[in-house]
Amino acid sequence: MPVSEVPAELIEAYKRTQYLVHTKDGILALRVGQPSNELADLIHAAQAVSGTFITAENPFSEALAADENKARQAHLREDLVGLGAVVIDGAGQGNDPSWPAEASYAAIGISLEQACELGRKYQQNAIIWFDASGTPELIVLR
Structure with missing residues (x-):
């Protein structure tokens, strides 16, 4: 397995981050693993099998x-x-108080391949992936 270009401490920080999804019923806090x-209910309600937090x-x-x-998020x-995803606003909130929460989206109804392609397009180190089980998984992209 190739060594990641992403520093190990950054990967660990991503694993400790709270991924907040702003649903109509309130904030859903997700953690890797x-x-x-x-989340499984949201996926089911969208008649989907997977999605990403990106x-x-x-x-x-x-x-x-x-x-x-803001411009990058709009794109x-x-x-x-355009991929037909159900898009829900969110934010990634790490434990490091010097790093502000990052505006993000939970996108339900896209494939892992599509999610990885978008993560690379927008020069991200990693994305969060989930299937119908509702368990978030960290996918390192480089």
């Missing part, structure tokens, strides 16, 4: 200006909608 019945902000974990991040939303 922890099953979520609520951002376009801060490519390769390099902070960008707020206006640049990502367009891409997700």
Whole structure:
């Protein structure tokens, strides 16, 4: 297995991050490796089998200006909608208080391949992937 270009400490930080999905019923907090019945219900309600939690902000974990991040997020939303995904606003909130929450989307109804392609397009180190079981999984992209 090839060695990742992403530092191990950054991968561990991604695993500790809370991935917050802003549903109509409130905020759903997801963590890597922890099953979520609520997420499984969202996937089922969308008549889908999988999805992703993804951002376009801060490519390769390099902070960008707020206006640049906002524009990147708008393009990502367009891409997700174009793929037919159900798109729900969210935010990735890490444990490091010096790093602000990143605007993100839970996109239900796209394949792992599509999610990885978008993650690479928007220069992300990783994405969160989930199938119908509702268990988020970290997918390192480089």
